[in-house]
Amino acid sequence: MNVVIVDDTPTNLQLMRALVQRLEGCQAILFADSGSGLTWCLEHDPDLIIVDYMMPNLNGIEFIRHVRREPRHEDLPILMVTADHEKSVRYAALEEGAADFLNKPLDRMEFLARVKNMLALRRSRQALSCRAATLAEEVKRAVAEIHDRERETIVRLARAAECRDPETGAHILRMAHYAQLIAARMGLPQDFQETMLHAAPMHDVGKLGTPDHILLKPGRHTAAEFEIMKQHTGIGYEILRESSSHALQLAASIALHHHEKFDGSGYPHGLAGEAIPTEGRIAAVADVFDALTSERPYKKAWSLEDASTYLRENRGAHFDPVCVDAFLDMWSTVLDIRRRFSDG
Incomplete structure (x- = not known):
């Protein structure tokens, strides 16, 4: 699972990478520049984005807005890192599509719990999507079989007339x-x-x-x-x-x-x-x-x-x-x- 972490503070980046690497099957992809992080996310398929709010050039809310404009990222889980008192920021982030929040300073146990929950949600959605694709293929195959039987019926009736x-x-x-x-x-x-x-x-x-x-x-x-x-x-x-x-x-x-x-x-x-x-x-x-x-x-x-x-x-x-x-x-x-x- 690819976990993208976007934060302009090097200490926060290294802390979150160390925590993510504790989780089996997870890889942390770090960006200190929000613009570079956004470009990567739009060109790839991350499984979770953790983004800070206060960043130069492109803040966290603007980052989320751009990510959500990509149709394949509509259901991508995004965690916003904010301070406790920034409720107005939280409300704005929710409107743009943030799924959950992490408080500053970061609590390691809370961080791991929220990341695990978001990745579990991601896996469930992927499994559901795969199941939907499988069902669609099964339906397509069943419809094709029905059409084949219809064509066979038509041919046999036509042959009956031919006799x-x-x-x-x-x-x-x-x-x-x-x-x-x-x-x-x-x-x-x-x-x-x-x-x-x-x-x-x-x-x-x-x-x-x-x-x-x-x-x-x-x-x-x-x-x-x-x-x-x-x-x-x-x-x-x-x-x-x-x-x-x-x-x-x-x-x-x-x-x-x-x-x-x-x-x-x-x-x-x-x-x-x-x-x-x-x-x-x-x-x-x-x-x-x-x-x-x-x-x-x-x-x-x-x-x-x-x-x-x-x-x-x-x-x-x-x-x-x-x-x-x-x-x-x-x-x-x-x-x-x-x-x-x-x-x-």
Whole structure:
């Protein structure tokens, strides 16, 4: 334990050093000049400061005031050395943050008792701080484990949909990374970007409730079949919406809104503009672009140029212009995502 002693009287310094050295595990650091002592204290982490009041240049109260301005020294124990009759000085010292007082002339037994008490207080606070840091790390680790389980749940549900839907597979990975990319380019918060990455794969989970003869039909759907097909948005929402997980709640909104169109002509509710949640507008661009550029049993893949042209031509109609621009602005990263998550 580092005990800093600041006193302009050499005799007092030597006496207090001798007493401090009687205490096991303690080191006395002496300063006859208050300015030098203050500089050391602000640059290091003492465990106790013993400071005299009557000193040239910087007196004890001014010394304490400067020490307390350092945030990490807010709880540092400080003993002020004063004369018995200097009550006004004591009151001022208390206001500045002195923890206790030593009377002149120094009584050795009293000195040792007060120093022991202050150092015990210091050790207790350090132990409490370490315990708090340990608990914070344990909480952080537990939250990370919960998030890992949430992500596992999302992946497994997405894979369940993949088993039935020929339009998934690597599609859900590309679409999720496109969605995160758009959110990042739009300047949305980092936690929203991360949650989009983990929630977007769930956008078509409602297809688990779509009959096979409609879901797997290779040709164009009839009007009646398409009405049934559109129900996957609401089914996905109902599967996910009551989860306590923030990621699954966002996934529920994506499932419900990713087929809405910016001009209000989409489904299931015909929402328009900013009435469509941000996550739904982002997912629409990511989902359609990857669907257009992916080969399916019933269609050829569009070229990247044709697909990007389609996005531009439908800015403000099918798609939110801000989301389209954010996507196309990051074209090199889009191409990298396509390479990393190819259907092969």
